[in-house]
Amino acid sequence: MIDAGGHRERGLKQSIDWKLVVCYLILVFIGWFNIYASVHSSEPASMFDFASRSGKQFMWIMTSLGIAAFILFVLSPRVYEGLSVPIYLGTLALLVAVIFLGIEVKGSRSWFEFGPIRFQPAEISKISTSLMLATYMSQLGYKIGRIKDFLITAVIILVPMLIIVLQSETGSALVYVGFIFMLYREGLSGWLIFMLGMAILLFILTLTASPFVAILVLASVVSLCICLYTGQGRMWLMVGVPLIVLTAFIPMTIDSIYEGQAAGEQSAMIINNVLSANGVDIPATEVTSPETAQVPDGNEGKSLPLYIILGMVAVSLPLMMYSAYRNRSRFAFLAIISQIAGIALIFSADFLFNEVLQDHQRKRIEVLLGMKEDPSGVGYNVNQSMIAIGSGGLFGKGYLNGTQTTFGFVPEQSTDFIFCTIGEEWGFIGSSLVILLYVFLIWRIIYNAERSREAFTRIYGYCVACCIFMHLFINIGMTIGLMPVIGIPLPLISYGGSSLWGFTAMIFIFIALYRNEKKYF
Amino acid sequence: MKLNRKNKLLIGLCIVAVILIIRLFSIQIIDDRYKMDAENNSMVYSTIYPTRGIINDRYGNILVGNKVAYDLLVTPREVEAFDTATFCNVLDVTPEFVREKMQEYKKNRRRIGYQSVVMIKQIPPETYMRFAEVAYKFPGFRGQARSIRDYPFNAGGNLLGYVSEVNARYIEQHPGEYRSGDYAGQTGIEAAREKELRGVKGYNIYLRNSKNKIESRYRDGEFDKEAIPGNHVTTTIDAELQHYGQMLMANKVGSLVAIEPSTGEILTMVSSPGIDVDQLANIGQHYKEISSDPYKPMFNRAVQAPYPPGSVFKLVNGLIGLQEGVLTPETMYPCSMGYHFGRNKLGCHAHRSPINLEESIMMSCNAYYCYVLRNLLENKKYDSIDEAMDKWNQYVRSFGFGQKLGSDFPSELGGFIPDSKYYNKVYRKGGWKATTVISLSIGQGEIGCTPLHLANLCATVANRGFYYIPHIIKDSENIRIDEKYKERQYTMVDTTHFTKVVGGMYRAVNSGYGSGGTASVAAVKGLDICGKTGTAQNPHGHDHSVFICFAPKDDPKIAVAAYVENGGFGATWAAPIASLLTEMYLTREISPERKPLEDRILNGNLMDRVKVRK
Incomplete structure (x- = not known):
């Protein structure tokens, strides 16, 4: 094929980073199988039944693949740089609008609802912020050490973050803290991370x-x-x-x-000694009688x-x-x-x-730090989730054989606590493997980002890596009691269309950007 | 490898991954704690409900017992297509009900999961047995035995109160004590003694597999916990007397309260119309009907309705007069069909004049007490009428009026006794004098007291000057009552003054027809009943009929107060009712010459006179 510029394109096989795509697919299907495992007993339907969560997830996966194909083959990767500002501002508008127009889900107003479809602007916001950061920071002459540049960068990150906090979605806002690692890569002083x-x-x-x-x-x-x-x-x-x-x-x-x-009395003497050693004079009566000794x-x-x-x-x-x-x-x-x-x-x-x-956040931190034991209240989720994972042992109980994750002991078991199902049914081996898959995914993104010759692609790649990393650490950390209970999904695995679409778009935009560079060589 | 920033970040990523994996290793492989907890998790706790404590009367008769009923539980996941016709037939339910329920379960299937839910509550044993025979046709359905309340006597519906399933609000108000499906006493003794009556739940532990099938008992029941039955509560109620009192009060609106003066124990407390025990047992079905009844059977008039006491209150004013020295037993006052002041008059009925204190009680003279109250309020001892009024208020309160008596019965109300502050507010300061409030002398005007207050007054007079706080729970081995119920509460009037008043009450009953005594109808040969009638004026219709009495005169065993709304003269309804109750209590029968009176009362119907807002 010859494109407008007259360059010969490389074939699909070479230009797309297939390792990344395969890793993505593996994670997505692990998610689908485990969502089925977590709901199969309460919704004994086939994996494809659209009435059940696993069936719906299958639909989300198929549509996600559509989105991926659209990004890879239809959209020109060059649009992102030019459109990043309107996309960023549009997303901010959506983020604000959802506070007033959105529906309330578990105490936070962060979802739009259109008939059967719910969607969370915060998922887009991660992408738009990343694009915005990449655009701004890849400008010629940008120096993170310069106060003005640094401040604008900070504003780009903090504005959506604060709006999301206003939606009471503290968990999603916390993800933005991860951008600090990207900033570090781009020259921010390491002391900032240290501090x-x-x-x-x-x-x-x-x-x-x-x-x-x-x-x-x-x-x-x-x-x-x-x-x-x-x-x-x-x-x-x-x-x-x-x-x-x-x-x-x-x-x-x-x-x-x-x-x-x-x-008792002895104490009075010690005080006396201490005080008189300090040159303080005390009337004898006050010291000798224990009643009047000022304790x-x-x-x-x-x-x-x-x-x-x-x-x-x-x-x-x-x-x-x-x-x-x-x-x-x-x-x-x-x-x-x-x-x-x-x-x-x-x-x-x-x-x-x-x-x-807020009250519930405080309680979650208290439980995490062991300041309060509360196995039936706030600590319930964490306790149940650790029990589920712990009971998995080395090899796990086997697919669909979990007892903890199937009967509603673990709440939110197909969304935020999906890792419990993996831990219980696949054991230490399985859950470690999932973590390693994520490490590979992040590693591969960073590896590609570093190989890119364009600052825009590199910075965007790091943003993607940071987001996935934060989600991974917070979510898995929460299920095994290392982090307080913060409701954010496990990327690509947790049930939910909004989150899956968001991460799919995010990752495939990067793949497309990287491929765009590669295909001319 | 260079230690550039990219590699530092990658190292950081690996460190975090290693931390996560080490943590996983520790909880999945090293730490046994989570595996043991997991075992607990797959155990099923099946609740054993304790039988609720029994409520006895004072002689050990069972007022409230227990009987078995069955709840039909259904596990929607296990239900297969079944024969709805047979199902409805054996269980006496309509196909619509079944369809509705099954649809509800289908809608909530995610929430219900593998749990069982109660489909039909409190099925009588006979019906359940019919079902049990064909139960094999209905997989997924099973019965759970449950004890419900049983009432051998139709006595004291309002007193006993009802038990019903706790609602969400109740659970919230008693954190950690109840769960949905538990029952709790909601009113009356069931509510007041809920803690003793309810007992402690137990449980059986079963193990289940990942398909939620119960596999076995956990360690052969080693860790099961037996339910502890509730404590028995002994009341001070005399079940037969209570039942008789309810019969006397049938088709009348009002209250009947009897107290044992020497202990303060409430023997009978009737609020009419009341709740039938049949309705109590199944309050859920009857609740609507009861709460929409215009006569308000839920309303316990005996402790909650503030009425003007009428002439029985003259006893109190007379006693205060004696104590304050404005009156001696020999003081004579004239009465010419009432008490005249200025152009006004507080009327009285025809009787001889002048009369002394005893006669004034016997004949219930209004004018006499107008003099007494006026002398009390215009007493030179006090600087102002305000002061005199407040002193009077203190005296009256010392009889227990104007405040909650502190009985162990829930929802008791305090009534009202006015003081100078109240009148200053109504008439402004200095804008009122003794004649303004003269109706207080005969128990009218701004006085509100409950029938329990009146019974307590009667007990106080019977004891010649003190009372025990009326109570309904008897001291027993299971339940020790508060020490305050065993302490004498003295009034501010010396005990010596009470004899004269008692004399007047004796003569009111036992002087014979034609003597002028107002309560001759209450006389029973050999019982020495002392009583005082009252006719409380009612601007909205017929006067209320009031009577208090105690007997025998010298060793009082029972003090009774009867308050019949719209009953007319005290002697017409209240006096016969109270005296019949007294007679029944003391002799356990009604003498033949009083049978016609009893018939009249039992068949009397005053409901038409009572105005209700429909």
């Missing part, structure tokens, strides 16, 4: 342990970074580590003092270590600032600022957790 990780760690530490522990960890990490940067790693080991260990014992020491106090209540005892470590930080910060100033070290300055920001985060963690998060 994001630190922020999450501090948040969790504050909630599960105490602000004291969180500040201690923060101070240790910041000081380690500074020392490593300035080449004083050995000094950190010699001075920093003992100091940190000593500080770590403060709460225990104070606890034991307070316990002693509760014991601070438990709360005071608990917050005391916090004040001590805050005092230590307050003393050390100016010193560090001074040394940073003397060394003209920009890095040290930034580190100090990060430390202050970190402490601010630690103190606002409770507020964020209790006031900003």
Whole structure:
């Protein structure tokens, strides 16, 4: 075939990345079989019966293949770059419109309904945002290090993300966080990912342990970074580590003092000693009689270590600032600022957790972090899902032989919790294989993206990889209790037309873009 | 391989994948916990419902027992095409019902899954046996035995209350205690003593396979839990007396309450018209009919209806007068067909004049109490009428009026006794005086009290100055009642003052016809009944007939209050009813010379007089 430009095209066999297509097909059909397994007992129909979920999924798969063919063979891959802005803005309009016009499904307004078909604009939004990012960032002269470029990039990501949060679809919004990996590939400082990780760690530490522990960890990490940067790693080991260990014992020491106090008279003596050692004079009567001895209540005892470590930080910060100033070290300055920001985060963690998060989100996090045992309430889903997966063992119970996933123990078993069916019926071998298939899919996309000579294709490819990765990690992490319960589907496998179409379009646009480059060589 | 950014990201991807796989490895292969839990999951818990506690009367007769009925359960997934005609025939249902139900199951098949649902509730054993013989023709259907309430006596429908299946709201209000399909007491004693009566559910554990077929008992029932039957509740009710009281009150609207003065135990509490026990047993079918009845049988008048007490309230005013010193037993007041003040008059009936306290009770003189109340409210002891009024209010409240008595019966109401604040609001401050509120003297005007209050007043007088909080649950081994029911509640009136009032009540009943005593109809030879009539004026129709009495005079065993709406004079309906109940309680029969009276009461019908909003 000769196209308008007069280049000879390579055949289909060479130009399309068949490995990617086959991997896609395998995942899609794994999904279909497992959806049948999860509903076959409550809907004993054939796999093709359109009244049952497996039948419907078959229909979604067929239409998805149609979409794929359309993207590969009809649509010119060149339209994406030109149309990305209108597509992006149109999607934003849809995202806003759905808040007002959409129907409510499980507490979130994110679905349009047209007769029997429901569709979620958030699925398109992932594609349109990726295209928009690719278009903007592939412009000549784009530098992510430049503040203006960085800010516009951030806006492109954050606007749809925030609208989706307004739809109460926090899970879908979380996927956008994944774009940070693409930004990293395109030159964003790795420290940003590091700080994001630190922020999450501090948040969790504050909630599960105490602000004291969180500040201690923060101070240790910041000081380690500074020392490593300035080449004083050995000094950190010699001075920093003992100091940190000593500080770590403060709460225990104070606890034991307070316990002693509760014991009675002896406590009065300890306080007396401590206070008089500090030069505080106490009238004898107040000390000798246990009734009048002022025993601070438990709360005071608990917050005391916090004040001590805050005092230590307050003393050390100016010193560090001074040394940073003397060394003209920009890095040290930034580190100090990060430390202050970190402490601010630690103190606002409770507020964020209790006031900003919604009730059900808070409960899910509490259950995940083990702050509350709740096997019949919020923890029910996770517990049941882990039981289902756990009961699969090495080889699984065999196809259609699951007991946990068939009788409605696991909720949402054909959509968000489809991985349970795989875990129970195919066991460790099967579920690991599914994870490896995803790893191959993502790997292959990144591999192709890197080989592409066009920035647009590369950036778009990374976006696709990031989205699939986030879905994979959050969804599977949720079913095995590593992540809080966040309702997002497992790409290509979970039941649902909207999601399958979305991911199909996303992946095949990439395949088409890549093929477009390849076919001229 | 270069450690560029692409490769760092790929390494990150691999690390995440490895974390996921390690986690999978740990829960699927290393950790046994999830496998054990999975075993639990494929166990089926089949609930064993406990039998509900029995409600006894004071002598151990069963008021509410249990009998067996069957619920027909259906597992829609297992149902095959069946012979609808036979099915409907044996179970007494219509084909439309069956069709409707099956369609409903089909619609909800995803939600129902392999579960069983109740198709028909409370099938009587005879009907179920008919079904059991042909049950093999109907796979997917099975019966579940369930105990339902049984009422040997037609006594105390309103008191006992009914039991019905819990609804969603009830489950929500009692978190963790009930599940859909459980039954709970909704009114009366069934509701008040739900915690004791309901018992504890048990369960059998079965194992099932992935096709949801039950395979066996789990460990031969080692972990099954027996249901614990509910506790028995003994009431203070006298079942036969309650039944007799209901017969007396048949076709009349009102209440009849009897209390044992020496304990405060409620012997009988009739609210008429009431709920028949036959209706209680199957409240679901009758609920509509009951709740749309214009006479409101669900409404327990005995504790919920605030009425003006009428002349029986003179006892209270007389006692307060004695205590406050504005009155002595010898004080004589004139009555010329009523009490005249200014151009107004509070009328009275013809009787001799002047009279003393005892006679005023015996003949129920209105004028006498107008003097008493006026002297109370214009007492120089107090700076203002407000103060005097509030003092009066305190006295009246000390008899239990104007507040909930605190009985163990649910939904008791407090009634109303006015105070100065109330009149200041109605007439503005200083805008009212003793004559403005003069009708309080004879128990009219702004007073509301329930028949239970009146019975309690009667018990207080019978005890000469104290009462026990009326209650309906008897102290028993199973259920210890609150200590407050065993404490004497004294009024603010000295016990010595009560003798005179009792004397008046004795003479009201036992002076013989022609003497002027208002309650001669209530006299029973040898029983020494003391009573006080009341005729509560009713602007909407016939006056209400009121009577309280206790007997015997010197060792009171029973105190009764009867309130018959639109019954006319106290002596016409209320006095015969209360005295017949008293006689029945004390002698267990009605003497031959009072048989005609009994006949008149049993056959009397006042329903036409009662105005209802239809």
